[in-house]
Amino acid sequence: MKHxxxxxxxxxxxxxxxxxxxxxxxxxxxxxxxxxxxRKTKQIAxxxxxxxxxxxxxxxxxxxxxxxxxxxxxGDKTGEKGKYKFNKDxxxxxxxxxxxxxxxxxxxxxxxxxxxxxxxxxxxxx
Numbered sequence: 001m002k003h004x005x006x007x008x009x010x011x012x013x014x015x016x017x018x019x020x021x022x023x024x025x026x027x028x029x030x031x032x033x034x035x036x037x038x039r040k041t042k043q044i045a046x047x048x049x050x051x052x053x054x055x056x057x058x059x060x061x062x063x064x065x066x067x068x069x070x071x072x073x074x075g076d077k078t079g080e081k082g083k084y085k086f087n088k089d090x091x092x093x094x095x096x097x098x099x100x101x102x103x104x105x106x107x108x109x110x111x112x113x114x115x116x117x118x119x120x121x122x123x124x125x126x
Contacts, residue, residue: 017106018062018063018103018106018107022062022063023106023107023109023110024107024110025062026048026059026062026063026103026107026110027107027108027110027111027112028110029048029059030046030047030048030107030111030114031111031112031113031114032113033048033049033050034046034047034048034049034114035047035048035049035114036114036117036118036121037117038117038120038121038124042124044097044100044121044124044125045094046094046095046100046103046104046121047066047092047093047094047095048092048093049071049090049091049092049093050090050091050092050093051088051089051090051091052091053068053089053091056068056091056092056093059093060093063093063095063099063103065095065096065099065102065103066093066094066095066096066099067093067094067096068091068092068093068094069091069092069094070089070090070091071090071091071092072086072089072090073086073089074086074087074088074089097125100121100125101125104118104121104122104125105122108122
């Protein structure tokens with residue numbers, strides 16, 4: 001996933017304190033349609049992917065943060081030897097470092113599948 005050199009530049013906003021139901025909702029989305037990636041360089045990426053951009057805009061409003069990117073185009077090939085093609089555009093709602101610092105502690109207790117990754121990411125971000 002490419003974010004470009006200005007991904008964290010000029011970020012002043014913080015994820016607002018989320019309501020309990022929003023914490024569990026976002027955690028469920030990250031557990032199922034999302035990702036928490038920690039690279040060997042200790043760079044962290046957190047987000048949610050979906051083919052419905054309007055849905056991601058809805059989640060973005062709930063979270064009060066993140067940026068939406070088109071990550072795969074309809075017709076892009078994937079899988080072994082490009083055997084499969086995406087039949088829709090895919091977008092990702094990605095959170096910036098400052099947003100991760102605010103978001104992860106609020107949702108970690110609601111994560112199931114990716115809870116260990118979230119705890120590791122929180123330690124790296126501290």
